[in-house]
Structure formats: C-alpha cells, structure tokens
Amino acid sequence: MEAATQAFDGADKIRRAAADLFGERGFDAVSIAHIAERAGSSKANIFHHFGSKEALYFAVLREAVDRSTDHFRDAMRAELDPSQRVERAIRGSLTVLFEDPERARLIFREIMESGPCRAEALANEVFGDDFTALTRLFADIQPAGETEGAVPPSFLAHVLLSCNVMLFHCHQVLRHLPGGEYAEQQEHYIKMLSDVLLSSMRAKQETNA
Amino acid sequence: MEAATQAFDGADKIRRAAADLFGERGFDAVSIAHIAERAGSSKANIFHHFGSKEALYFAVLREAVDRSTDHFRDAMRAELDPSQRVERAIRGSLTVLFEDPERARLIFREIMESGPCRAEALANEVFGDDFTALTRLFADIQPAGETEGAVPPSFLAHVLLSCNVMLFHCHQVLRHLPGGEYAEQQEHYIKMLSDVLLSSMRAKQETNA
DNA sequence: AATGCCGCTGACCAATCGATCAGTCAGCTT
DNA sequence: AAGCTGACTGATCGATTGGTCAGCGGCATT
Numbered sequence: 001m002e003a004a005t006q007a008f009d010g011a012d013k014i015r016r017a018a019a020d021l022f023g024e025r026g027f028d029a030v031s032i033a034h035i036a037e038r039a040g041s042s043k044a045n046i047f048h049h050f051g052s053k054e055a056l057y058f059a060v061l062r063e064a065v066d067r068s069t070d071h072f073r074d075a076m077r078a079e080l081d082p083s084q085r086v087e088r089a090i091r092g093s094l095t096v097l098f099e100d101p102e103r104a105r106l107i108f109r110e111i112m113e114s115g116p117c118r119a120e121a122l123a124n125e126v127f128g129d130d131f132t133a134l135t136r137l138f139a140d141i142q143p144a145g146e147t148e149g150a151v152p153p154s155f156l157a158h159v160l161l162s163c164n165v166m167l168f169h170c171h172q173v174l175r176h177l178p179g180g181e182y183a184e185q186q187e188h189y190i191k192m193l194s195d196v197l198l199s200s201m202r203a204k205q206e207t208n209a
Numbered sequence: 210m211e212a213a214t215q216a217f218d219g220a221d222k223i224r225r226a227a228a229d230l231f232g233e234r235g236f237d238a239v240s241i242a243h244i245a246e247r248a249g250s251s252k253a254n255i256f257h258h259f260g261s262k263e264a265l266y267f268a269v270l271r272e273a274v275d276r277s278t279d280h281f282r283d284a285m286r287a288e289l290d291p292s293q294r295v296e297r298a299i300r301g302s303l304t305v306l307f308e309d310p311e312r313a314r315l316i317f318r319e320i321m322e323s324g325p326c327r328a329e330a331l332a333n334e335v336f337g338d339d340f341t342a343l344t345r346l347f348a349d350i351q352p353a354g355e356t357e358g359a360v361p362p363s364f365l366a367h368v369l370l371s372c373n374v375m376l377f378h379c380h381q382v383l384r385h386l387p388g389g390e391y392a393e394q395q396e397h398y399i400k401m402l403s404d405v406l407l408s409s410m411r412a413k414q415e416t417n418a
Numbered sequence: 419a420a421t422g423c424c425g426c427t428g429a430c431c432a433a434t435c436g437a438t439c440a441g442t443c444a445g446c447t448t
Numbered sequence: 449a450a451g452c453t454g455a456c457t458g459a460t461c462g463a464t465t466g467g468t469c470a471g472c473g474g475c476a477t478t
Contacts, residue, residue: 032437043437048454158383172324192364
C-alpha cells in the first residue's frame with residue numbers, strides 16, 4: 001500500500017525540483033547538478049529516468065500544461081448573469097496564474113521562445129481549449145442581434161488574457177507606476193477589467209471616423 | 210573624418226551582436242564566444258571593452274531602454290480627436306515593439322526576471338515616463354465630469370500596453386488560435402482595441418450587480 | 419627614433435556543463 | 449540459492465563556460 005503522502009517517486013521529486021527551477025530561471029540557467037541537489041538525488045539518476053536535460057524539460061512542461069487546462073475549465077462553468085460570469089472568468093484565469101507561478105512562467109517562457117515551428121503545436125495542444133472556452137463565454141453573453149459591428153468575442157478573450165498575463169508577470173513593476181495601485185488590489189482590478197469588457201460588448205455607437 | 214557608414218567601433222559591433230543574441234535567447238543561453246563570433250571579434254576583446262559578461266548585458270540593456278522611450282514619446286504628440294489619438298497611441302506602442310524585436314524582448318525578459326529589488330528602479334527609470342504619458346492621454350480624452358465611476362486612465366493604459374505586449378510576444382501562437390486572425394491584420398487589431406478602450410471610457414451604466 | 423597608449427589577439431586557466439560509465443544494492447521471481 | 453531487473457551512485461569524460469594574461473601592431477606625441 002502507498003504511504004499517505006502520495007507516494008513520491010524519485011522521479012516525481014526530480015520532476016518537481018525541475019519544475020521549480022526551470023520556472024524560476026529558465027532552461028539554460030538551470031543545471032542538472034542543481035536539479036539533482038534540490039531533489040536530493042544524483043545527476044546520473046536524472047539521466048537514468050529522463051534520458052536528457054531536454055527530455056526532462058519537456059516532461060515538466062507537458063505536466064504543467066495539463067494541470068493548467070484542468071484548473072481553468074473548472075473556473076468558468078457557472079451560469080450566472082453576464083457581469084458575474086465575466087468576473088468569474090477573470091478571477092479563474094488569475095487564479096491559474098498566481099496559484100502556481102513557476103508553472104505559469106514556465107509555459108509563458110516557452111511561448112516567447114518558440115519559433116514559428118512549435119507555435120502551431122502550442123496553439124492547438126496547449127491553449128486552444130482555454131481560448132475557445134473563453135471565446136464562447138463572450139459569444140454567449142453578447143446581446144443577440146448586436147453581433148454586427150461589435151468587437152468579436154475572440155478579441156475580448158485576447159484582452160482578458162493579455163491583461164491578466166501582464167499583471168502576473170509585471171505586477172512588481174506595475175505597483176510602482178503612477179496610478180498602478182490596482183496591481184495590488186485584486187478585487188478592484190477584476191472589477192475594472194470586467195467593466196472594460198462588458199462596456200465594449202454593448203457599444204454600438206458610431207464606429208467609424 | 211569619420212566614414213560615411215556612421216563609424217562603427219569594434220565596441221559598437223560587439224554591442225549590436227550582443228543585443229541581437231541576448232534578445233533572441235536570453236542571458237544564460239548566449240556565450241561570450243557566440244557574441245565574439247557574430248561581432249567578428251575575439252573573446253578577449255569583449256572583456257577588454259566591457260570587463261564582464263554582466264557588464265556587457267547591462268550596457269546593452271541601458272541602450273535599449275533609452276532608445277525605446279525616445280521612440281514612444283514621438284508617437285503620440287499629435288492633437289487630434291479622441292479616436293484618432295487612441296489609434297495613434299496603439300500604433301505607436303506597437304511600432305516600438307515590432308520595429309526592434311530583439312530590444313523589446315530584451316527589456317521584457319528583464320522585467321519578468323527582476324525580483325522586487327530591481328522592479329522599482331525599472332518602474333521609475335524605464336517605464337514610468339511612457340506609462341505616465343499614456344495615462345495623461347486617456348485623462349485628456351475622457352469627457353469632463355464623467356470621471357466619477359469610470360475606469361481610471363491608468364488602467365486603460367494597462368489594457369493598451371498589455372494587449373500590445375501580448376500580441377507582440379505571442380502572435381505566432383495567436384494566429385493559430387480559433388478566431389485569432391486579428392494577430393496578422395494590424396489595422397484591424399488597432400481598430401478593435403481602439404473600440405474597446407473608447408467604449409469603456411463613455412460607459413456610465415449600472416456598474417454593480 | 420624612442421615613447422606610451424590603445425585596440426586587439428591567441429593561448430591558456432580553473433570551473434562547470436551535459437552526458438556516460440561500470441558497478442552497488444534492494445526486491446522480486448524461479 | 450541463483451538469476452534477473454530497475455532504482456540509484458561516484459567517478460569520470462570531452463566540450464564549453466566566463467575570465468586572464470602576455471604580447472602584437474598601428475598611431476600619435478615627445
């Protein structure tokens with residue numbers, strides 16, 4: 001029978017140590033020796049389990065991605081009125097980011113670094129589902145019949161995710177900016193972003209100069 | 210008399226090569242030997258001019274920051290009607306990013322990596338001016354008297370910068386997302402983001418559930 | 419012509435990198 | 449007890465890392 005502490009493999013401890021270090025400092029700044037030390041293991045054992053540094057990195061990345069999508073989908077299942085659903089979506093996405101910062105940084109670094117080759121795979125396998133779910137949420141909320149000149153739902157998803165990701169990565173800088181107090185008042189931030197998104201859905205005024 | 214080709218120092222060529230490589234791959238993934246090779250110089254010469262790898266990195270970073278702020282301030286000096294000024298600001302910020310991608314990536318990486326210690330310095334010396342200028346633009350545009358329950362200008366600046374930075378870093382991924390065609394149609398993107406920002410400035414409807 | 423300075427180089431250094439190796443040990447099967 | 453398997457280790461590999469150093473050649477000054 002397994003122990004009550006979830007039965008930590010040696011391989012699991014290595015994966016966790018690697019996830020922390022890769023998330024903090026990136027692929028190149030972390031050495032196998034560091035990971036082995038943090039995991040309480042030996043260098044050779046890492047190669048025994050994962051074969052190469054790159055393979056370990058991909059294993060860690062894939063696990064991070066899988067857990068991330070699970071979290072996100074749970075966060076926006078409710079069927080409430082529009083403003084509550086939007087706030088829920090913002091809060092959910094924010095939670096995914098701040099609950100496991102190393103994982104979030106790991107994934108974003110991968111996006112930044114990925115050339116055109118890996119980008120398509122990342123879009124399909126990693127972010128496609130989340131983005132589609134968010135897009136559908138905005139499409140559902142939008143007042144029927146006003147979809148003509150309005151901002152498309154997928155772009156509202158872009159706005160939501162962009163603001164959250166920026167807040168996550170830069171909040172240490174943002175809070176020192178003039179008028180950047182919102183970076184430390186999460187509820188206030190959610191309210192403001194929700195206002196922006198909702199108001200740009202109803203608008204149907206003169207859209208052209 | 211200097212040559213017509215701007216008189217490239219050996220030191221200048223090193224700086225340029227380093228800026229390219231650091232921007233592409235980050236600090237740790239780039240070696241002095243790589244930089245020397247790309248610059249057509251020798252390893253030892255780099256240490257002769259800059260003393261250490263870290264010093265070279267900071268020199269490159271500081272130069273990138275200085276040039277970036279200059280570009281941005283020019284981009285939004287005009288005094289047109291609100292929608293045109295907003296579009297101008299979006300386009301200006303976008304130009305800063307895409308005109309010199311290595312520089313932009315260099316700076317953003319520094320923001321991501323910087324702990325609380327360096328974050329305040331970065332906020333004051335690097336982004337403070339741009340952010341303040343953008344904030345003032347939105348404050349000017351906002352209809353007088355409606356500043357009560359409205360979204361504050363500094364948050365609109367956050368939205369603008371977030372969306373642009375996200376588009377810049379992730380556009381290879383975004384264009385493969387369902388509904389992500391806007392990532393490749395810059396004018397369309399500007400129009401949509403402008404709509405979002407403008408409509409959330411006029412809104413004064415029921416702001417609470 | 420001798421001087422000092424400066425941009426620059428090849429050879430070299432200790433340290434560390436990712437990776438491989440032979441080999442130890444515990445547990446399972448027969 | 450014999451045999452096998454898989455987790456694990458210390459020693460070690462060649463390559464590469466950031467960094468040092470003595471010295472070269474051109475150029476201006478004296």
